[in-house]
Amino acid sequence: MPSRNRDVLKVFWNHLKKYKLVALATVIVTLILNGLDLIHPYLYKLFFDFLTKATPDTMAHAIASATLILFAIICIKALLQLFWRFADLLLIYLEPHVMRDINQSSFNYLERHSYQFFTNSFTGALVRKINRLKSSFEEITDTLVYQMIPQVLLTIGVITIIAFWKPVLAIILVIWIVVFVIINFLLFIKLQKYDLERAEKDSELTGCVSDSLSNNVNVKLFARFKHEEQRLGKVLEEWMKKSIKAWNYNEWILLFGGISFVLVELVITYVALQYYAQGQLTIGDFVMLQGYLTTLISRLWSLQRVFRNVFRDFSDAREMVDILIEPYDVQDARRAKPLKIAKGEVDFNDVTFFYNQTRKTLDQFDLRIKPGERVALVGPSGAGKSTVVKLLMRFYDIDKGSVTIDGTDISKVTQDSLREIVSLVPQDPLLFHRSLMENILYGKLDATENEVIQAAKQAHCHEFITGLSSGYDTLVGERGIKLSGGERQRVAIARAILKNAPILVLDEATSSLDSESESLIQDALKTLMKGKTTIVIAHRLSTIMQMDRIVVMEEGKIIDQGTHQELLKRQGMYKKLWEIQAGGFMPQ
Numbered sequence: 001m002p003s004r005n006r007d008v009l010k011v012f013w014n015h016l017k018k019y020k021l022v023a024l025a026t027v028i029v030t031l032i033l034n035g036l037d038l039i040h041p042y043l044y045k046l047f048f049d050f051l052t053k054a055t056p057d058t059m060a061h062a063i064a065s066a067t068l069i070l071f072a073i074i075c076i077k078a079l080l081q082l083f084w085r086f087a088d089l090l091l092i093y094l095e096p097h098v099m100r101d102i103n104q105s106s107f108n109y110l111e112r113h114s115y116q117f118f119t120n121s122f123t124g125a126l127v128r129k130i131n132r133l134k135s136s137f138e139e140i141t142d143t144l145v146y147q148m149i150p151q152v153l154l155t156i157g158v159i160t161i162i163a164f165w166k167p168v169l170a171i172i173l174v175i176w177i178v179v180f181v182i183i184n185f186l187l188f189i190k191l192q193k194y195d196l197e198r199a200e201k202d203s204e205l206t207g208c209v210s211d212s213l214s215n216n217v218n219v220k221l222f223a224r225f226k227h228e229e230q231r232l233g234k235v236l237e238e239w240m241k242k243s244i245k246a247w248n249y250n251e252w253i254l255l256f257g258g259i260s261f262v263l264v265e266l267v268i269t270y271v272a273l274q275y276y277a278q279g280q281l282t283i284g285d286f287v288m289l290q291g292y293l294t295t296l297i298s299r300l301w302s303l304q305r306v307f308r309n310v311f312r313d314f315s316d317a318r319e320m321v322d323i324l325i326e327p328y329d330v331q332d333a334r335r336a337k338p339l340k341i342a343k344g345e346v347d348f349n350d351v352t353f354f355y356n357q358t359r360k361t362l363d364q365f366d367l368r369i370k371p372g373e374r375v376a377l378v379g380p381s382g383a384g385k386s387t388v389v390k391l392l393m394r395f396y397d398i399d400k401g402s403v404t405i406d407g408t409d410i411s412k413v414t415q416d417s418l419r420e421i422v423s424l425v426p427q428d429p430l431l432f433h434r435s436l437m438e439n440i441l442y443g444k445l446d447a448t449e450n451e452v453i454q455a456a457k458q459a460h461c462h463e464f465i466t467g468l469s470s471g472y473d474t475l476v477g478e479r480g481i482k483l484s485g486g487e488r489q490r491v492a493i494a495r496a497i498l499k500n501a502p503i504l505v506l507d508e509a510t511s512s513l514d515s516e517s518e519s520l521i522q523d524a525l526k527t528l529m530k531g532k533t534t535i536v537i538a539h540r541l542s543t544i545m546q547m548d549r550i551v552v553m554e555e556g557k558i559i560d561q562g563t564h565q566e567l568l569k570r571q572g573m574y575k576k577l578w579e580i581q582a583g584g585f586m587p588q
Contacts, residue, residue, distance in 0.1 A: 124210025
């Protein structure tokens with residue numbers, strides 16, 4: 001546990017050190033504030049001593065002196081207000097800047113996690129973790145400045161003053177404080193285990209809600225409102241139990257603190273009364289002692305809640321910190337250079353790939369695609385077609401063999417440069433909840449508006465876009481939900497046309513189009529494929545008849561390849577698939 005807390009502190013410090021002068025100024029102002037705060041009880045001691053020791057002859061002088069002390073107390077309080085406002089201003093500058101940087105760096109690091117990482121994570125839960133890390137910094141910083149530093153300074157100051165005055169009382173306080181802090185620390189370390197379980201369940205709860213809301217159409221289609229309510233109810237029940245367990249444990253800790261406060265106050269008051277009985281303490285001394293003791297105990301009482309909140313904040317922050325210190329599954333090689341493409345030859349050489357130890361997806365897979373060649377991958381579901389594309393994009397690292405482009409191993413180049421030279425139109429394209437102009441422009445950020453419109457025309461989506469009330473400024477909804485499947489695919493094709501990368505991958509790129517739209521898009525794709533190395537994944541074999549080569553896959557291996565006509569002459573899987581599809585649409 002402590003080592004993982006250190007990881008949280010390290011992340012906070014890495015973001016805070018950029019503003020270390022502001023942070024140092026905040027600490028110095030806090031030290032001054034608490035130094036001034038220690039003067040009050042001593043001044044009240046002088047005030048009461050002047051009044052209680054005064055005789056009728058010295059009363060006028062005593063009242064004048066007491067008045068001056070009251071004026072000094074008022075001046076100190078006014079000064080304290082000024083310093084506190086200055087400390088607040090420093091924090092108002094410091095915290096938003098650091099929180100912004102934490103949010104930005106968390107997002108930056110998260111974005112570059114692997115494809116597999118995101119397939120195993122709830123997006124809503126990840127957003128929640130970023131927000132909790134940012135909020136935890138604010139809470140811990142406020143606690144440090146407003147409560148922990150003042151408490152430490154007050155404790156040191158009170159013990160020092162009492163030690164010079166009555167060492168026995170100081171020794172009693174030191175022993176009690178050491179025992180109190182050690183026991184509380186150990187108790188809160190155990191409590192943090194429960195807090196972490198609660199935080200993990202809270203993230204699961206967020207993911208559950210996000211998953212259901214983002215699939216609201218499915219909930220409606222299957223009329224599964226009750227099922228979703230029950231599913232969420234189970235997670236909420238588990239979250240509630242974890243929360244109650246943590247809070248109940250915290251109450252026992254507070255009970256220990258309350259009993260120890262009563263005991264130490266009784267002991268110190270009893271010893272002080274013995275001194276008073278011996279004439280070694282005045283009424284003013286008692287006022288000062290009670291002032292310091294009351295302040296110290298009330299602060300320590302609040303410190304118990306501070307400990308509770310700090311450990312809870314650490315638990316909230318740790319889930320995101322664990323992600324920030326988790327190495328990427330797929331990393332650029334040391335000194336990786338940008339990929340420079342000359343011809344666009346793609347070569348899978350003896351590639352073996354496992355999704356997990358028991359599931360071999362590609363087995364000694366060999367495929368060479370010549371520059372400018374148009375190759376289609378066909379085969380039953382699970383044959384490994386989409387895996388070939390994912391390995392080409394380096395979404396995963398292969399277990400054996402190599403994937404090269406123009407003879408350069410893609411594991412030796414930067415991932416960004418690799419993906420810049422590949423255009424991918426997926427089977428189910430996802431769009432940002434942004435305008436249509438922004439979504440198409442994503443293929444080439446510096447393209448002109450005319451270039452975007454031209455790409456949209458080639459993809460035959462200009463027509464439906466101009467028919468919308470806001471045209472290219474129309475927001476498409478989360479994941480493009482406001483558009484039909486065919487419209488989303490045409491926008492994705494327009495984006496690929498605009499990108500104009502030398503290697504093109506079409507993964508069922510026309511699967512959501514009606515026959516008329518598909519005919520139009522096929523013409524656009526023929527134009528797009530000219531001069532490009534092209535890989536097409538298709539289940540509808542009618543869309544790949546004109547490919548230069550058709551590669552038939554089964555269980556991660558190539559079992560046949562050739563042109564459409566060549567494969568139909570053989571009694572193999574391709575002919576069987578063709579006859580099944582043709583039989584479904586053509587008269588027998």
